[in-house]
Amino acid sequence: MNAFSAEKWEKLFHNFGPFIQGFGTTLYIVIIGLILSxxxxxxxxxxSTSHNRILxxxxxxxVEFFQNTPLLVQVFFMYNAFPYMGITIPVKTIGIIGVGIYHGAYMSEVxxxxxxxxxxxxxxxxLSQGFDYVQIMGHIILPQALKVMLPPLTNIAANLIKNTSILAIIAGGDLMYQADSFxxxxxxxxxxxxxxxxLYFIICFPLARLSGYLEKRFGATPHPKDYTALLSAYDIGKGEA
Structure with missing residues (x-):
């Protein structure tokens, strides 16, 4: 039978409710996970830019731990190992924590x-004018750094959306899980x-376009010695599970 036969499309249209539900669940995990990251x-x-070596x-x-361990392993650990330690976390919360912490490591590099x-x-x-560290960061450094950070941060957000599909493996109720079940x-x-x-394209494509627009709009160029780190942030998610 044809993989795209009319009969199969009819089944999908008659059972489209779970796809809408999964789409909503994915958006919820994305929004909260993005805020956390x-x-x-x-x-x-x-x-990481502090003068304190301990900090x-x-x-x-x-950064090194979460960048160098697969997101799948991190999610499986929370889902399968935590209950043995007496820690039970709802699946949606695991998804939020998983994508939030994982992508937060990449965002911190940006x-x-x-x-x-x-x-x-x-x-x-x-400093010579009497500003303290918090004031310098909040009023001087971060507002200027934002021009450099926005394009790669937008790209990371798009990859965060795509990586929520990994929750289908632990029955996360997300869009990919609903598709697998159907x-x-x-x-x-x-x-x-x-x-x-x-549906994933509908969410990700505007972010990809926004990233390109911001890059052209600000035209900010990072310091040469940090350019490799910035490029690696652009490329996260490629080839990942």
Whole structure:
């Protein structure tokens, strides 16, 4: 039977409710996970530029650990290992924590790169005027660094959306899980995965266009020694599970 036969499309249209539900669940996980990743990115990005070696060390441990372990392993650990430690976390919360912490590590590198792209002379001038560290970051450094950070941060957000599909493996109720459930019960694999691809495209494509627009709009260039780190942030998610 044809993978895209009329009969299979009919089954999909008569059972489209779970796809809408999964789409909503994915959006919910994306929004909360994105907020978490941004918060962690700013916190650890600022810590990684601190003059305190202990704070820099904490930031590096966080970044190196989560960048160099697969998201799938992290999600499986929370889902399968935590209950043996007496910690039970709802599946949606696991999804939020998983994508939030994982992508927060990449966002922190973008924040670090953006901060280091701002000339040090501006910090020194602010210190001479009596500004403290928090005021310098909040009023001088971060607003300027934002121009450098926005394009890669938008790209990371798009990859966060795509990586929520990994929650289908732990029955996360997300869009991919609903597609898998429908396809396995009806054998309408072609229509199911085509529609899922279109729905993910609807979310991700505007972010990809926004990233390109921001890059052209600001035309910000990071400091040469940090350019490799910035490029790696652009490329996350490629080839990942």
């Amino acid at each position: 941004l918060a962690l990115g700013v916190i650890f990005g600022v810590l 820099r060390g904490i930031a590096r441990v966080y 924040v670090r790169t953006g901060i280091m792209a701002v000339p040090k002379g501006q910090s020194e001038a602010a 396809a396995s019960s009806t054998l309408a694999y072609g229509p199911a995965y085509l529609v899922v691809g279109v």
